[in-house]
Amino acid sequence: MTDKPYILYGMMASLYTAKVRAYMRFHGVNFVERAAGLPEFTQNIVPKVQRWIIPTVVTPEDHIIQDGTVILDYLNQEEPNKGSIHPDTPVLQSIAHLFELFGGEGLLRPAMHYRWNFDEANLDFLKLAFRDVLPPNLSTEEQEGFFLHASGRMRKATIQFGVKDENQKDVEDSYDEFLTYIEAHLTNHPFLLGGRPTIADYGLFGPLFAHLGRDPKPLSIMQKKAPHLFQWVERMNAPAGNENHLYISSKGDLFSDDAIPDTLIKLMAYVAEEYLPEITSHVGFANDWLEKNTHIESGTSGLDNPSKRSIGYASFDWRGKTNSSAVMLYRFYLLQRLTDYFGDLSAEGQRPVCDIFSKSNLTSILTLKTQRRIIRKECLEVWK
Structure with a gap:
């Protein structure tokens, strides 16, 4: 060792x-x-x-x-x-994979909007934050040039993730709803699935800390509207042995499959409304794209540039309007973690999962698949 x-x-x-x-x-x-x-x-x-x-x-x-x-x-x-971050029951593991996907991909709209569309509040902070990825020993002018280049790419990515001039108010309303649901849940529970963090918490933590719980504009919103969520961010970011861990139940118990809190069901229903149409549209787009590109070799992305992440744009209904976002292979990789897990369960194991997911209108995501699998080869997402 x-x-x-x-x-x-x-x-x-x-x-x-x-x-x-x-x-x-x-x-x-x-x-x-x-x-x-x-x-x-x-x-x-x-x-x-x-x-x-x-x-x-x-x-x-x-x-x-x-x-x-x-x-x-x-x-x-x-x-x-x-300690394992994977629950040991079919219902909880399925829910964990759902929020692993939604946290990393479904919260990108508010994360990017609140970072890049509020320069008056955020810009000075972001210029300092982005020094982490700048080469050392640059002059002030060179630092400014690098930041403008990097931030320009990120502002374009914000649009690619579905934030447009005409729907910024919808993004804010949607995030406000999310804060209401997750605040209600975390008011009575230290972590998403009970007494210890799981992959569900770590999936959500990324955007809720790095963007929404740290950049000046969204940080003030979280602290005001969702103080329990802000404490969860602090709890998740605490080192081992920190007093913050006293929030954890003595046994670190997770919920039992037959005692899923209503606050969690409502949060899942929000995912169904907010993200299910988008990921369903992306899968449909990918399947159409694959049918038109049957020549794609196994182990490749089918793109001229292997490091490129998107194969195009898909439209979907969102908050009563039509939106569009980039179709990224990585999302299918995360989606497969849920569908693979569910597919490997026995009929008896699938039944309670279906029961819980049906309560939140998410049943269809359990079997939502692209015609070809995504695998990771040499750190790239490619078709199998």
Whole structure:
């Protein structure tokens, strides 16, 4: 057993880095974090993962692991004494996978909107935050140039995720509803599924800390409208042994399958209204795209640039209007974690899952699949 720490390359303002850092801190994993702007990352790590992307972890054995979900799976297996983040019942594990998907992908609209559309409140803070990914020893003018380039890309991504000039009020109304539902739930429960954090919490934590619980504009909204959610953010980000952990029940018990709180059902129903039409549209778009591109070789994305993440744009009904967003292969990778788990259950195991998901109008997501599977090959999402 080595005493070498894990090395986490990331950024404090990165939502995908956030859940890895939180897991490592909360579970007492020996790690150090290094800025992704350092030459060691761009020169040694980026060529091996084939694109500039965070988070990336180097293990004590010098293995490189990229992607927050993959990293958490690895740590959960390699550090079993830290406690599992996977529930052990079909209902809870299915719910956990649902929020793993929704947290990482379904909250991108408010996360990006509240970061990039409120420059008066956020801009000075963001310029400082983005220094984590800038090369060292730059002049003030060079720092400004790099930030303008990086922020320009992110502002374009905000539109790609479905935030348009004409629907910004809808994004804000939608997020306000989310705050109402999750605040009601966390008022009586320390974590999403009970007495300890699971992959559901870590999925939600990324956007709710790095963007919505840290940038000045959305931070003030969360603290005012959802103080219990803000305390959950602090709890999730606390180091092992911190007094914040006293919020955890003495046994770390999760809910039983037959005692799912109504507040959680309502939160799931919000996911059905907010995100199910979008992911369903994306799957339909991908299946049509695959039928037109039958020549795609296994182990490739079918795109000219292998590091590109989107295959096009899909339209969907959202809050009484038509919206569109980029269809990203990574979303199907996360969706498969839910559908694979559900599909592997016996008929007896599936029955209570269907019962809970039907209460929140989410039954269809349990079998929602693309015609070809997405796998990860050399840190890229590709078709099998």
